[in-house]
Amino acid sequence: MRIAVLTGGGDCAGLNAAIRAVVRTARHRLNTDVVGYQRGWNGILEGDSILLDNDTVRGVLSHGGTMLGTSRSHPDLLQRGAQPLIDQLRRDQVDALVAIGGDGTLHTTKMLHEAGFPVVAIPKTIDNDVFGTDVCVGYDTALTVATDAVDRLHTTAESHDRLMVLEVMGRHAGHLAAGAGIAGGAAAVLIPEQPFDIDHIADQLIRRHQDGRNASIVVVAEGATPIPDTIPEYDPVVDHWGRPRLGGMGELVGRLLAKLTGYETRTTVLGHIQRGGSPTASDRLVASTVGAASIEALASGGGGNLIGISNSKVTLRPITEIAGKTRRLSREQIDLLVPMTTAADMRRRSSNR
């Protein structure tokens, strides 16, 4: 049985650990090397692959990014369907595929599975919003970077009595913003799951300052949105999927809060440093676990599944049930924001509207 592996979508920490586990487990369990496709699905379409053995993956465990390269999906992938992929996989004598990726990758994986090709998916995204698993490869490292940024902003906020706004990633789900906000002790957290009321947040910050706390951190997910029609200058331009166009939400929130509170305010957009760097111990452990389990699944006929982790155990969930869904913060998790930050009152008020 000859196995191939690829990484698709945006890069994150832990991908190399997952690739290494796939290769080492394939050698150990199936006594076979692994074909690695370059730059995501493009590597299959273009027949661009390398052979991966234990030597090739030596030392990559602690390296960020992906040794195979990655890319957003090839433009005409969806139009052309599974057949060109399957043709090339056959040419390369590949019997089964491990696809490491997020949303887009799951979509293509589902297509392959429905066309009868044995494939499993490993969830990776710093947004941690893949459905059907508790944790995605890359999230813990991004959470660590974002929390470190909140820690650093605290000391400068307190030295200058400032309001500091930090924009982190998270288009559809607030796991990263809420995680870093709670772990870092932010005063408020704005998440995609809960449209925000900027006036109320400003009121909360003013009350907080009146209590003698002159420094505050506000964490904003890039996908957070205001309650409709509450911010005249907010222009919800939509992309071609009808989703609000991202960009600048942290800057907008910073500008509005500065005006509404009168406090000295600074905004930081964390950007790409959330994706990169050496994976945390936890990300390496998760990646090694699901990487090894992906081979076990393929070896025992478990194709068509997402290899996730739930309750510290490996779980298999049918890709057909998962593709297209998003795991958002639960009501319980949002409620936890309340005593940990001032975001809660915001929530209550906004739900009265």
Next chain:
Amino acid sequence: MRIAVLTGGGDCAGLNAAIRAVVRTARHRLNTDVVGYQRGWNGILEGDSILLDNDTVRGVLSHGGTMLGTSRSHPDLLQRGAQPLIDQLRRDQVDALVAIGGDGTLHTTKMLHEAGFPVVAIPKTIDNDVFGTDVCVGYDTALTVATDAVDRLHTTAESHDRLMVLEVMGRHAGHLAAGAGIAGGAAAVLIPEQPFDIDHIADQLIRRHQDGRNASIVVVAEGATPIPDTIPEYDPVVDHWGRPRLGGMGELVGRLLAKLTGYETRTTVLGHIQRGGSPTASDRLVASTVGAASIEALASGGGGNLIGISNSKVTLRPITEIAGKTRRLSREQIDLLVPMTTAADMRRRSSNR
């Protein structure tokens, strides 16, 4: 409703984050301050407490250790039973208690619960072996420290073609050793769940060196033990609970492997730096979550439970079912060690004996 909190047993990272969440949630949900007992259960027996409010817990989120102090249980706690504790709690007008701790703390908590006093427990231990939860406060930080140590030993092992042995904590369970071993890419991991065969490990290392890999890391849990009668000089002195006395397993393994392989070998005992320091983002998040949930549980009549996390959700499990049990590595988790390290073959051979 007046709530008290204490921390018992060995310290770890994240305790302050849990205390802060207890205090802030008590203020937010119940509009009450919290009584903090000093130095674990001793604080109750000696009537030594302080008042905790939002100001008291400001800034402690990122601090290691516990602002309340902690201690191994008071010597005559078990003999005297729950009554002296309850008497003092009543004198202090405390209606319910949050006890943050491990094994010993759970035992006393159970005693209190059975005597009818409302109490919940929050699991903490760097060993990660409290039954009834997936994750314990303090584990992720210890895992991070231990993995960082493995990373550092790798570079010195490779520069000198050495065998490096690292002893980490873990008396009854190998979560920390296996976690750091997998995340750090150790050649072998020795855990309490699986008696080891030193000759076989030496053989594996020799074969590995013959394959051109002249540097190897072996991670040893302090509670790892050899297969009975395989090491003449191993003296399984037992403590007064009948458990093998800890201490020196890393040194013993290092000495034996040096002799059996002939390789230059160095041993490092990681020791107390595993416990301390600023908690990781994940530990702060876990601690904040279970800290907040402990107040919710007490407020809604959920006394007598361990407040754990399973599947990213808060779980309540009756303390009476949990106290005295240990969560060990599962067979699946041990099997994962195989392709990631050479430990697996060791396992198979040892089980043939």
Next chain:
Amino acid sequence: MRIAVLTGGGDCAGLNAAIRAVVRTARHRLNTDVVGYQRGWNGILEGDSILLDNDTVRGVLSHGGTMLGTSRSHPDLLQRGAQPLIDQLRRDQVDALVAIGGDGTLHTTKMLHEAGFPVVAIPKTIDNDVFGTDVCVGYDTALTVATDAVDRLHTTAESHDRLMVLEVMGRHAGHLAAGAGIAGGAAAVLIPEQPFDIDHIADQLIRRHQDGRNASIVVVAEGATPIPDTIPEYDPVVDHWGRPRLGGMGELVGRLLAKLTGYETRTTVLGHIQRGGSPTASDRLVASTVGAASIEALASGGGGNLIGISNSKVTLRPITEIAGKTRRLSREQIDLLVPMTTAADMRRRSSNR
């Protein structure tokens, strides 16, 4: 002898370590407590101070920011001169002052010294450009944060074959940009000391990609400027000191390089996280050294000096000679950029113009 201390200008890591050393050394050498003025020079003008003793500074060694607060100088400080400051210092029975700060603080310190008040200055700035010392409090921490960002961007650049532009602080000097660029292995570094030729940098990056290196990092100091008239859209708006207005240089460089090279390009502005967070060991050591030495200097009549470090030794340099000067990268340090990055060739070409 009664000593006061203040921190002025932008915050950075290590200020608390310096304050702690001032307080502990004053207690040890002079057997006196210390007056701490709040929010920089404003604290003197407004008579806002606290008493600092060994207890007050306990535990602050590892904390970022400044426990005294800080501020850009009070607007009418320069107009009113030293007298109002001296009047308040006398009212508070202060005999001598330790001022921790950068440019602006040195200016006011000089004013005080010339008016006859005993004062010493401790250099702090993440830009590392205070004249008369080799190293400033706060630089090493900022260098560590910026280098970590370069490391992280590397992995994402390599995974996606991207050009990543990172803007770091540094208005007048390129120590931070050059330091992080060399330590992180950037392909090019743009610094204030050396106007850049954007076409030539683009050529260098293209040649580099032609050699098979498809990922490149370009570090841009916020104060870097193009060779005059080489970039039509560059608008060198000047502030009221006649200095080019800062802001957006990273974004501009990123936009231009994307156009000139055709490579996928992303820009990150590191911003305020460079200032904050726990100081590195080196920053704590430097801050403790100059903090202690500042008391020794005042106790032995060394008023009017900047307390710096040169050649691992404490040095005293007259403030009157230092204020208003900037320590820039030397020609030797700039030359070092050449083999470490591609910046060197840029230099040679630009100097031919």
Next chain:
Amino acid sequence: MRIAVLTGGGDCAGLNAAIRAVVRTARHRLNTDVVGYQRGWNGILEGDSILLDNDTVRGVLSHGGTMLGTSRSHPDLLQRGAQPLIDQLRRDQVDALVAIGGDGTLHTTKMLHEAGFPVVAIPKTIDNDVFGTDVCVGYDTALTVATDAVDRLHTTAESHDRLMVLEVMGRHAGHLAAGAGIAGGAAAVLIPEQPFDIDHIADQLIRRHQDGRNASIVVVAEGATPIPDTIPEYDPVVDHWGRPRLGGMGELVGRLLAKLTGYETRTTVLGHIQRGGSPTASDRLVASTVGAASIEALASGGGGNLIGISNSKVTLRPITEIAGKTRRLSREQIDLLVPMTTAADMRRRSSNR
């Protein structure tokens, strides 16, 4: 001109950064590749070398250890003298050598220089005690690791009211112990430069605890020694150079302080994790600087020198003047320990004896 490079002695962080700078600068300035000898001087004696070019050193900047391997000097190196080395260098058509190392390496380098072979030395040692430079490659990373350990021990010491003893490296000089002790806020620091009086240290700790500070950290350099005849059980076994045999000083101090103070005491021996791991930004910068400067020196006839850093500038000092000397803590640096720790009073008392 053909250049060779090797790394000798114990490994540390930053060696790869230095090698990379040597290779890149040789390519840039001299348009030549570099010969890399394996495992220190053994590589020359055994004719074991590899060719190093820009591709070979790609990505090693942030890696700990040395890609060339290293070793303590070959046993019969000193007896056989420079000739066998020069013979092999000639056979390999090597014109000049860069030797990166500490004490032992300097000795051999001096021998080569005196025999007329062009050679320069780059100082590396985590002890930071090479004479003729302010800073050695590897020190800053070791300082960071040791300070992090002190930080971690603080939180556990405070949680349990314990005395924690930490043994760090430093056979002849206390730079690392003093640096980590000051940066970490230790209560006392024991260094080779200053024999210690264990009774006095115990008295200081008792007085400190009487002042309400129940947690203390004591940092012990491995080469610290007691004042002669003050500790009956101290056995100053000497090695064959007449130097006290190392090992166990931390454990001995911990045992004695536990007995003398009666406080709960724990000892940690930091060991090999001080050497390894990714170099700090500062170590990479220092290593890159002296690596590049070593080529400049050889290219311009500067053979026979140690390439150091002093006052942020590259310095050249004749190896013949430096070999065999040790840079110890200065009196001023030792005095700084006084207000920062309790070690100072110890000093005064001991000097009265």
